Amino acid sequence: MAGRSYQLTDIKNNSVASYFEKFKAWSQQNNFHILAEKHNPEYLWTERRDDGFRLALQSNDLGEIYLDGSSPCVWRNGTPEPQPE
Secondary structure, three states: OEEEEEEEOOOOHHHHHHHHHHHHHHHHHOOEEEEEEEOOOOEEEEEEOOOOOEEEEEEOOOOOEEEEEEEOOOOOOOOOOOOOO
16 A cells, blocks of 8 residues: 655635535545545545545644545555566
8 A cells, every 4th residue: 555645735724614525526526435524623535436546635623634645556465476487
């Protein structure tokens, strides 16, 4: 599994909910399904149906928002399969 995390900056506290509404709509329009959703603080965890790529958007009590992404390994056992010679 490979992952990255980013903090969104310059967010106004009164607009946090709108980021989650837009992220949810975008996810559903782009072949993601919702794995978990919570409120106060906001949290939305999604997974793309065709390849298992996951995105999560989460906020905290300070009004900060973080976007986390993770992708399953390319190879089943974490390394390429040996190639016949």
